[in-house]
Amino acid sequence: MISDKSLLLKTRQFLPGPTPIVSSNGFGTSVENIQYHRTENFYQVVTSCREKLARVMQTKSQPLIITSSGTGAMEAAVVNLTSEGDEVLVVNAGKFGERWSLLCQSYNCNVHELPVAVGDGLNLELFEESIKSKPKLKACFIQAYETSTGLCLPVEKISSILKAHSQALFVVDGISALCAQDLKMDSWHIDCLIGGSQKGFGVPPGLSFIALSSVAMEQFSDRQCFYFDLKREFKGQKKGVTAWTPAITLLEVLDQSLSKIEEIGLNNLIEHHSLLAQSVKLALKELGFVPLNEELCSNTLTAVYPPDGIDAKKLIQHLREKYKVICAGGQAGLSGKIVRFSHLGFVDTMDVLSGIAAVEFSLKDLGIDIRLGSGVGAFMQNLGKE
Template sequence: MSSFKQEPHKLLVIPGPIEVADEVLYANAHPSMSHMSADFVPVLGDCIRMTREVLYTTTAQPFIIAGSGTFGWDQVAANLTEPGDSVLLLNSGYFGDNFTECLRAYGAEVDEVRANFGAAADLGEVAKALNAKKYKLLAFTHVDTSTGVLSDAKAIAETVKRVSPDTLVVVDGVCSVGSEEIRFDAWGIDVVLTASQKGLGTPPGLSILVAGQRAIKAYEARTRPVASYYGSWKKWIPVMQAYEKGSAAYFATPPVNLIYAYHASLTQITKGSPSLEERFALHRQASKRVKDAVAALGLKQLPFDSAFAANGMTAVYFPEGIKASDIVPRMLQKDVVIAGGIHKDHKDEYFRIGHMGITVANPERGDIDKIISALKESLAEAFASKKSA
């Protein structure tokens, strides 16, 4: 293992990208390699296998492709829907809005079960919608990064299985994979899409999607050509299968260095200490610490019920009289980078803190202590400044 250490830098605790381990950043600096090299083949092959482990699946097909998490929406829309297909979208924030827009761009007819701001979709309304109409797939954002709202993936999948068992269950897990428990096979999920830069602890640039066998069969049964060139599973399935079997294949050049970094992070997550189960527990513990500290400061969380508050991030309303320019720059001066709001109707009302990956899995770093201390000091300074003004 290298003795490489990152340069001192501000603590990045937005809801992604997140801090990455020294070993991951060092792996990203691997000498330039051919994507057809015999040395690279097992690296991508291992990434495919370890991605399955993170999601507790044995038979689903991972796709690891250059792109952002957003590209996962295009893969779902292009490969699993055809113009006129009915889709039910459970909307709990900004990213639900955008997923709907993407699906409609490919011709899907999208109905929404919209949650109130700060809440997850009501399962009773979901069941009612599924009873009223036949849907090709149901999609939802597991953690909507704009609100910090966590949807109950297990309960949603159970509802679909009970009410409309032929409907595919698609999970946007961009802000949840690696920080929230997802049991792909046991819960009956058909697709999880995610990205490298959040709970998976890798620099941004990889679109990671896992498709179960029901989803693959639905793709194979489509009657029209896939309305995407780069995103077509016809192009990517042979590539992924070849690398997993131990031989190189080509459609488009993969980001070789980034895949080395992803391999380093996955190795820590699936084979290192803490274990994957322990990692989920650490995320829950860190989340509670941050949320308890927020409450002790008299601040209100955006999710209005702790039952649907994410473990990998916290969204917090500004107190009365305080705005982003009072808090975010002060946190920055204390070398802590947080994020403002993003939801189009409420973006000036709240801020967001990410607590994922090594920030929580390596508690000896003291990141959570630093976040809480900086927030207390920044809030006190902001109130003092208002009083003296």
């Protein structure tokens, strides 16, 4: 008798959280359930994400997933791996390098900074000297890509210099590089690698990722921490259990996105971004833009000075208002001086082509005498070459 009633039943949750969310139909007309995070089903989502993340990070270690922006994972690295007074070296090539310094300072590390000027690359000889002169160095912090300038740092080379002369932990912010750039965590001896959902993974913001090498796992500090306590997270996430309520819906999107990345193939995806970046740079140069750095460009963002006679801020505003093409400008000292044209996440060739066409129209609108189609042509010719 009663068994009939199990037919066609909808799932109904009466949990202390997550609770049904507001549906677009309004209150009371329908209920949308969010998967409960304390179930085998969801533990499998976490585990599946961690396994696939490990493959993107090219490591045998198991990355952790944190509900925070990428800065949260950066703080987790500093708080879990350093102690008060530790000597640390920060390669500061811009706003995100500066963030490492601010973080390490706020946790009372003894911070040495190696600045990299806009347009320059890291001076590897200076870096080597700096490492050699600090026998007690606890950790070295860098970005794989410095997003404020589009600079690509030579992670593998930096690692081999560091590891040749020091026991220091090598901590890499790969937030804007992962999925678009080889970052071989294990074979390059990266001790801590950090990512964020809203970059190459094509997932909304709200999740960050952090993987630790076995060397780093043996060097947890005794610092006070709670939300970012990685020891606790490792213990739970081994079974798919996050310490705190995670951003469940974002994890579900992440799981899908990582499957899509596996379907595409990591190497193909990196190649896609690399070719896009190269083609964008050629197109923008054709139109009179000047890259901040000619050689050391990231695969995910092309930062350029505008052609003579064009104001960067005005161009960005024009692109947005007239063509609904939204680019970022410069930050801090580069504010108003540059255009940052990004192409990371699930961006395809035609998306970028449309953006370049809009740049061409805008230059023309603003009085620059260009032959329409020349930027798009350069872009297409580079893509089409054998």
